[in-house]
Amino acid sequence: MATEPKKRTSKQPKPAVADLSAVREQIDGIDREIQALIAERALWAHQVGKAKGKLAAAVDYYRPEREAQVLRRVVDRNDGPLSDEVLVRLFREIMSACLAQQEPLKVGYLGPEGTFSQQAVHKHFGHSARGLPLASVEEVFDEVASGTADFGVVPVENSGQGTIQSTLDLFLTSPLKICGEVELRVHQYLLSRTGRIEDVERVYSHGLSLAQCRSWLRQHLPGAEKQAVASNAEAARRARNADDAAAIAGENAAHVYGLKVVAGPIEDRDDNTTRFLVIGRASFPPSGHDRTSLMVFIRDQPGALYKILEPLARRDISMNRIESRPAHGALWQYAFFIDVAGHVDESPLKDALGEIDEFAGDVRVLGSYPVAVP
Amino acid sequence: MATEPKKRTSKQPKPAVADLSAVREQIDGIDREIQALIAERALWAHQVGKAKGKLAAAVDYYRPEREAQVLRRVVDRNDGPLSDEVLVRLFREIMSACLAQQEPLKVGYLGPEGTFSQQAVHKHFGHSARGLPLASVEEVFDEVASGTADFGVVPVENSGQGTIQSTLDLFLTSPLKICGEVELRVHQYLLSRTGRIEDVERVYSHGLSLAQCRSWLRQHLPGAEKQAVASNAEAARRARNADDAAAIAGENAAHVYGLKVVAGPIEDRDDNTTRFLVIGRASFPPSGHDRTSLMVFIRDQPGALYKILEPLARRDISMNRIESRPAHGALWQYAFFIDVAGHVDESPLKDALGEIDEFAGDVRVLGSYPVAVP
Structure with missing residues (x-):
């Protein structure tokens, strides 16, 4: 090995250009070390499984909060050259392999x-x-x-x-x-029977998909008529019937409906x-950066939702999403799905939930879980 | 770090059962080292790219023979606990990430x-x-x-x-x-409309698929009638029309034809x-364990194929596959696709090809490439 582990950060000068075989020798040495470390990691993971019971299946010692912590640490200490996303993927695979040694998930x-x-x-x-x-x-x-x-x-x-x-x-x-x-x-694709953009005079898609690709359409098909239909599948079906029509849909639709990909991905935002x-079947402890999904049932009385939300708002607990649904229950008439920041076992969410007026409604915790790691 | 890298093989005693947080600390330390090594590997790979030209795209320095060598070395030194297949997959991903730093393949x-x-x-x-x-x-x-x-x-x-x-x-x-x-x-699956094995009185599939699942069928459906049809898709189509019929097909067919998975994978051999x-567009140097695909054109004359094969046979060059196809050319009337062991740049294949009688036929090398690593 040419370098010491503690020097291995991108802050040190990059390795000088050497001849190819010398570089490959370096890489071979690194691979040997990585492999030995992965093997050691797998042995330790095996010990975790054994500690949980002699024949522990993966499900018995899979811990989502722990995996999220490991991945966040990977992102935190990453200073290149690989992207966070790539490193997270590599470590997901390493953890997955270590976990699957007995019975995989x-x-x-x-x-x-x-x-x-x-x-x-x-x-x-x-x-x-x-x-x-x-x-x-x-x-x-x-x-x-x-x-x-x-x-x-x-x-x-x-x-x-x-x-x-x-x-x-x-x-x-x-x-x-x-x-x-x-x-x-x-991703969204422009699909048509001929596969040629110069043939396209009409573009069918779901209204939201058309909106997602607005800039692209303005730039590449300014003269084409845009027509919103019920679904992207319906759009693909219509595009199949005419040479001058195209659909915006997932790439998969090209195969299902026998269309060709004209262009793609064409969505304006890549997010x-x-x-x-x-x-x-189980709940898991906090990971340090969690989200909680709640199902809230309320009576049809003025201020019921407000009463439920007040203890959350007072504690500055942020709410990512709220969706109302008919509940069809005898006692409760409305259901709300609410996503809030935090974990039910931790303050301030724990305190807020404890304080919710039981006469105003009923709160069920669907789960507390780590916020997705990219 | 609790252990030295050189001790990291499964031959050393496995780590003793410790409490969970101590094991996790060990794993965190290992992850930190793995991450540093992957980053260093990526920097070296970047150097390879630079050595090949200032803005080298991945295609300019992707070397299949080198990747095969790296993966074979991974398999050679693997002594557990992870399987060769899992380790090969992890190293493929690491190489893939290192290669894709500029422009991915x-x-x-x-x-x-x-x-x-x-x-x-x-x-x-x-x-x-x-x-x-x-x-x-x-x-x-x-x-x-x-x-x-x-x-x-x-x-x-x-x-x-x-x-x-x-x-x-x-x-x-x-x-x-x-x-x-x-x-x-x-993999092969048994699919039917009801999804219940007790309903199955007939099994449709391509003859080869029926053959692949013979032991399973004998054991689980000894009384059912087996009927060979043109394709597994045709089998799925027929199974859709009757509650007492099933098809053997890929899992994908269940979705396409609206069938349920009765059982699977059910093939007798898992290979x-x-x-x-x-x-x-390019040829690559030998990896040390290669295969070569040849396209051989011959005149319709007795012994022509024999004359082509003789220099290979004399050198004990093993042949994995031979397929004849009509060539539709003016001079040559038959084409054969032949896979042989070895690389065209190395003896004995190189010598054998140099010796093939040019009057007997014409030999085109479709490519020499590393034998697939599991």
Whole structure:
């Protein structure tokens, strides 16, 4: 080894240009060390499993709060040259491999293989977890509840299309807990039958998707007619019927509807994301940077929601999201899904929840979980 | 750090069971070291790029033979606890991240996202390469030839269904070189409308898929009628029409045809694989364990093939595969695709090829490339 570990930061002068074989020798030495460290890490992880019980399956010692802490530390001490995102991915995979030594985690998702949901499973649990493709989001809830799957990953909102109400509604009747969130970037493509931009005179898409690509459309298809339709799938179906039409949709639609990719990704902002929730049967301790999802039921009385929110507001607990849903219960008439900052086991959220007027409503904690690490 | 790097092998006594926080501290220390080493590795890789030219894109310094050597070394020195396959995957990702620091590799494949081809791209090039989903295998060839993609990944044979002739035929007219191979395990599932094994009285599938699952069928469905059909997709289509029918097909077919997974994976041998070729514009030096794909054109004359093969056979050069195709040329009437052990730049293959009788036929080297690392 040419350098000491403690000198290994990008702040030291970069290695001088050497001949290729000398550089490769350096890299070989580094690889040997990395491999030895990964093996040692796996042995220690194995010890954690043994400490939890002789034949502990991964689900018994998987700790989302601990993984989030490890990844945040990776980001904190990163000073290049690799990006935070790349390093987080590498460490997710290393942790995933160490965890899967006995029985890997089984994670249910909305199949088939190849969906964004599967990508979310891999992003959050690494490729050593075993994904179980299921036919519906309901089935994901069922298989986790029955123990066939250790965890489930379900889509809950898209920065373009908003909240996926049907997923949220499953929490109304499910005892499962939210124990994580995953954010995944998604992309828009311009698709058409001919694949040639000069043929395009009309562009179909969901209104939100058209809005997401407005600048691109103005720049590249200023003369084309934009027509909002019910869904991106409907747009792709229409584009299939005419040579002068195009659809904005996910790349996947090109295959399903036999269209060609004209251009893409074409969304104006590259932060177009879908958010997934990780569901499981247990609650986990704080990670230091957590979010809590609450389901709040209230009577139809003036000021009920205000009374629920007041103890949160007074403590400056920030609220990321609030969605109202009909509750269909005898006592409570409205349900609200509310995401707030913090963990239920920690102040100030713990205090605020303890103070909520039980006559105003009923608060169920769906879960406290680490805020997604990029 | 509790231990010295040189002691880090699984041959030393495993760390004793300690309390959880002490183990986590150990792991945190290891992670810090791994991260520093990965950063240093990335800096050295950056130097390789610079040595090749000031603004070298990844394609300019990507060396498949070097990657294969690194991965073989990883396998050679692995003595647990993680499997070779897991370690190879981790090191692929580390190399991929180091390579993608400037401009990542662009790799074309048969889209859409989510296909086995995309999995093959990720397996071979890691997740830091940029995959380009394309509409056809022809388009993959075109985009690599034009330079839009740096490399392409195309399916060439399945251990169940045999060679994909249409892919091989593209080499008849393409100047592209084979510079790698990827092997991907694929799985078979039993699918039906009800999802209940007790309902199944008939099983449809392609004959080869039925054969692949023979033991499983004998054990679990001894009384069911087995019926071979043209394809697994056709089998799924038939299974959709009756409650007492099932299909053996890929898991993906469950979603496409609205079927439920009864059981799977159910193939008798877990080595059911699809083989992909990596195509590019350049040839690469030997990696030490290589394979060479040849396209041999011969006249329709007795003994022509024998004359071509003799110099190979005399040198004990093993042949993995031979496929004949009509050549449609004026001079040569038959084409054979032949895979042999070794690299064209090394003896004995180099000598054998130099000796082949030019009157017997014409030999084109499609490429010499590292044998796939698991």
